[in-house]
Amino acid sequence: MTNEDVLLSIADLKVEAETDDGWQPIVNGVSLTLRKGEVLGLIGESGAGKSTIGLAAMGFTRPGCRIAGGTVTFDGIDLLKLPPAQLRAMRGTRIAYVAQSAALSFNPAHRIMDQTIETAVLDMGVPRRQARQDALDLFRQLQLPDPERLAERYPHQVSGGQLQRAMTAMAMTCRPDLIVFDEPTTALDVTTQVEVLAAIRKAVQQHGTAAIYITHDLAVVSQMADRILVLRHGSEVEEAPTRQMLAAPREDYTKSLWSVRHLHKPAAPRDDVILDMRNVDAAYGKFKVLDDITLSVPRGRTLAVVGESGSGKSTLARVVSGLLRPEKGEVLFKGAALPPVVEKRSREQLRQIQLVYQSADTALNPRQRVGDLVGRRLELYFGMKGREKERRIGELLDQVELGAHHIGRFPAELSGGQKQRVSIARALAAKPDLMICDEITSALDQIIQGEILKLLMQLQRETGVSYLFITHDIATVRAIADEVVVMNRGKIVQQGPKDTVLSPPYPPYTGRLLDSVPEIDPDWLTRLLARRQGGEPDGSSPLPQG
Amino acid sequence: MTMSQQPPSRRDARPPASRFSAMFRRTTPAAWLGFAIVVLYGLIALFAPLIAPYGEAQVVSSVPFAPWSQSFLFGTDQLGRDVFSRMIYAARNTIAISLAATVLTFAVGTTLGIVSAVAGGIVDMVISRIVDAVMALPQLIVILVLLSVVGSSVVSLIVIIGIADATNVFRLSRSVAMNVAVMDFVEDARVRGESLTWIVFHEVLPNILSTLVAEFGMRFCFVVLTISALSFLGLGIQPPTADWGSMVRENATLISYGDVTPLLPAAAIAVLAIGVNFVVDWFLHYASGLRDDQ
Numbered sequence: 133m134t135n136e137d138v139l140l141s142i143a144d145l146k147v148e149a150e151t152d153d154g155w156q157p158i159v160n161g162v163s164l165t166l167r168k169g170e171v172l173g174l175i176g177e178s179g180a181g182k183s184t185i186g187l188a189a190m191g192f193t194r195p196g197c198r199i200a201g202g203t204v205t206f207d208g209i210d211l212l213k214l215p216p217a218q219l220r221a222m223r224g225t226r227i228a229y230v231a232q233s234a235a236l237s238f239n240p241a242h243r244i245m246d247q248t249i250e251t252a253v254l255d256m257g258v259p260r261r262q263a264r265q266d267a268l269d270l271f272r273q274l275q276l277p278d279p280e281r282l283a284e285r286y287p288h289q290v291s292g293g294q295l296q297r298a299m300t301a302m303a304m305t306c307r308p309d310l311i312v313f314d315e316p317t318t319a320l321d322v323t324t325q326v327e328v329l330a331a332i333r334k335a336v337q338q339h340g341t342a343a344i345y346i347t348h349d350l351a352v353v354s355q356m357a358d359r360i361l362v363l364r365h366g367s368e369v370e371e372a373p374t375r376q377m378l379a380a381p382r383e384d385y386t387k388s389l390w391s392v393r394h395l396h397k398p399a400a401p402r403d404d405v406i407l408d409m410r411n412v413d414a415a416y417g418k419f420k421v422l423d424d425i426t427l428s429v430p431r432g433r434t435l436a437v438v439g440e441s442g443s444g445k446s447t448l449a450r451v452v453s454g455l456l457r458p459e460k461g462e463v464l465f466k467g468a469a470l471p472p473v474v475e476k477r478s479r480e481q482l483r484q485i486q487l488v489y490q491s492a493d494t495a496l497n498p499r500q501r502v503g504d505l506v507g508r509r510l511e512l513y514f515g516m517k518g519r520e521k522e523r524r525i526g527e528l529l530d531q532v533e534l535g536a537h538h539i540g541r542f543p544a545e546l547s548g549g550q551k552q553r554v555s556i557a558r559a560l561a562a563k564p565d566l567m568i569c570d571e572i573t574s575a576l577d578q579i580i581q582g583e584i585l586k587l588l589m590q591l592q593r594e595t596g597v598s599y600l601f602i603t604h605d606i607a608t609v610r611a612i613a614d615e616v617v618v619m620n621r622g623k624i625v626q627q628g629p630k631d632t633v634l635s636p637p638y639p640p641y642t643g644r645l646l647d648s649v650p651e652i653d654p655d656w657l658t659r660l661l662a663r664r665q666g667g668e669p670d671g672s673s674p675l676p677q678g
Numbered sequence: 679m680t681m682s683q684q685p686p687s688r689r690d691a692r693p694p695a696s697r698f699s700a701m702f703r704r705t706t707p708a709a710w711l712g713f714a715i716v717v718l719y720g721l722i723a724l725f726a727p728l729i730a731p732y733g734e735a736q737v738v739s740s741v742p743f744a745p746w747s748q749s750f751l752f753g754t755d756q757l758g759r760d761v762f763s764r765m766i767y768a769a770r771n772t773i774a775i776s777l778a779a780t781v782l783t784f785a786v787g788t789t790l791g792i793v794s795a796v797a798g799g800i801v802d803m804v805i806s807r808i809v810d811a812v813m814a815l816p817q818l819i820v821i822l823v824l825l826s827v828v829g830s831s832v833v834s835l836i837v838i839i840g841i842a843d844a845t846n847v848f849r850l851s852r853s854v855a856m857n858v859a860v861m862d863f864v865e866d867a868r869v870r871g872e873s874l875t876w877i878v879f880h881e882v883l884p885n886i887l888s889t890l891v892a893e894f895g896m897r898f899c900f901v902v903l904t905i906s907a908l909s910f911l912g913l914g915i916q917p918p919t920a921d922w923g924s925m926v927r928e929n930a931t932l933i934s935y936g937d938v939t940p941l942l943p944a945a946a947i948a949v950l951a952i953g954v955n956f957v958v959d960w961f962l963h964y965a966s967g968l969r970d971d972q
Binding site for chain 1: 861862863865866868869870871872880881884885887
């Protein structure tokens with residue numbers, strides 16, 4: 133590698149964050165180099181310092197953080213020594229950033245086109261008409277449908293996947309030398325993710341742009357990156373070219389990133405039914421969300437409900453838990469009809485069905501301590517008080533492998549995985565017969581996901597609880613389900629034992645869902661695209677030929 | 679003031695010493711000044727009989743409107759009472775009545791506001807429209823009319839101002855509670871079978887407390903000003919009870935003679951308002967610092 137080739141080099145970068153105890157290091161001396169046109173993947177669990185390094189590559193830190201040491205050299209210029217005005221001039225024009233949530237990053241008050249070309253027009257002095265034309269070309273390259281109309285829309289009028297691509301277009305309008313992608317597909321469905329990944333990869337290759345691609349998903353990074361850098365606790369674990377790392381990871385930590393996806397539970401046959409939904413229809417106002425749903429949850433087993441966002445799977449959970457009154461049909465629990473709304477159900481009926489939410493951040497009251505969060509159900513359903521309650525809370529916390537000493541903590545003092553464990557302990561406190569788990573692992577990174585899934589299986593063995601497990605992730609289904617229901621647009625596409633549903637032949641929708649799940653294989657995306665381009669009979673190809 | 683109600687934070691897990699040091703580090707000079715003013719006013723109000731040289735309604739001089747002198751620090755008023763002593767007693771009356779009215783305002787406004795946000799639907803609609811109707815009328819005029827109907831006593835003053843002002847607190851607490859009411863933990867409370875009372879006071883209230891405490895300081899200032907305005911108009915605190923608003927009115931004529939005495943009670947109100955606002959600003963800063971941590 134000659135020096136000419138190096139676009140970005142970060143040497144011994146140290147970043148600190150301000151806490152009440154002074155400045156704490158969050159990145160400890162990470163070094164990396166990036167050549168022109170190269171894509172570097174940064175991977176690690178949450179809190180590993182990925183985003184911090186990504187931002188530091190632009191000479192930026194989040195408020196409350198500071199760069200304490202090291203150098204960031206971009207194209208021969210030391211960014212950390214540059215005056216703020218010159219640094220600002222570099223951002224957006226030579227280094228661009230694509231954030232995780234495009235929906236939060238776009239200004240809702242301006243049209244997509246105006247925001248996309250803003251930097252080009254204001255900072256680069258490109259005539260508006262030409263900038264517009266460029267942006268439309270980029271929209272086409274990124275395979276956005278109907279670019280002319282999309283450009284005139286406001287951010288809330290287009291889907292998340294389209295917005296994410298528009299944001300990539302925004303980053304590329306000034307033809308930057310470097311783009312930092314910070315988890316650009318994490319918030320998207322698998323089927324949308326494939327489109328965005330393919331679009332980003334193609335655009336980056338065409339323009340020869342160098343990129344830093346940040347993600348916690350190994351399968352995604354192996355499609356995108358030439359080299360991978362694994363981070364943990366703000367330090368480098370290992371770095372290697374993608375194929376080499378996938379073939380032979382050196383460090384134990386790296387290997388553990390691989391292993392999670394290999395959880396598999398043999399499906400057990402059903403012997404009894406705990407919950408029965410018969411011909412259930414549900415709607416929000418006039419908008420029909422569930423259409424003639426008939427399914428049953430086997431006792432002591434796990435029924436996984438799979439589908440993209442908008443398929444009605446969370447609505448299904450709301451109907452079962454009594455938060456949404458079904459328009460038609462009935463829900464039977466242990467053979468007896470459940471009252472349609474929560475207010476009409478007896479305390480005993482409420483106790484038997486417990487709900488665990490996707491985001492523990494919003495499901496746990498931030499002003500209550502762990503002990504109160506878990507203990508309230510003990511008071512409410514079993515009238516426990518004082519010592520007895522305290523002891524039971526301790527048992528429950530031990531059962532979810534959190535440890536009884538967390539009893540006095542507030543949710544903000546816990547990590548994402550710990551919070552989800554508190555949610556599970558809280559549901560367990562009611563000794564439920566059925567637990568509805570609504571995407572409970574999708575906000576967690578892979579190692580934690582694996583731990584939570586193992587915990588759930590162990591709890592099922594110990595207590596015989598049944599799960600209605602809602603997810604969009606096929607790997608999770610493989611890991612935990614006995615039976616599977618595939619939903620699309622409020623209808624059941626397919627249902628049955630896991631092994632039947634997940635092996636061919638599938639209905640077209642199931643097939644598309646299954647092969648959109650990224651595999652840890654650098655050629656997976658290429659093969660998938662080739663197959664779809666080849667016009668395989670899947671009817672509804674998400675990638676319009678362009 | 680109720681500034682001791684700090685919302686819980688991750689700091690609570692630490693020893694109290696470092697918690698306090700963290701708190702002090704965020705304290706600005708303006709906040710210190712504000713604290714000093716509030717504490718000073720509180721002490722004066724509490725120990726008024728010990729500090730004041732003369733009684734509240736005691737006629738101490740045969741000379742009305744006596745000039746400032748060694749024995750009467752700020753001179754005497756129209757009846758020959760000591761202005762300095764009356765100002766000290768007025769601190770007690772004005773602050774106590776305002777505090778009571780503000781507490782009532784918050785009790786009513788917050789409860790209704792959160793109930794509206796949590797219950798939603800028809801309940802929210804009925805309460806909100808009633809509040810809209812009350813807010814549509816000019817507040818001071820409503821208070822004046824009501825006071826002239828029921829007569830001006832300390833209790834009626836507190837109740838009428840408390841209720842009239844509760845509309846603003848209702849609006850605020852309803853809108854902040856709306857953001858909390860859509861959270862999953864409120865839904866979870868419904869699904870586990872909690873009562874509305876539990877949801878309002880255990881799930882929602884603690885999460886909007888920092889906003890409410892900050893608003894409490896602001897509202898308190900407004901109530902002080904409303905009471906002073908009413909007293910100035912003669913419908914507030916009735917003589918011979920001393921309060922800053924009526925003292926301005928009683929001595930107002932002195933202004934024509936170039937005497938600044940009537941400005942003193944007005945200045946007392948202004949300084950209190952500024953002090954309380956400094957404390958509130960500090961609290962907002964501190965509270966938003968909390969939010970950053972999450």
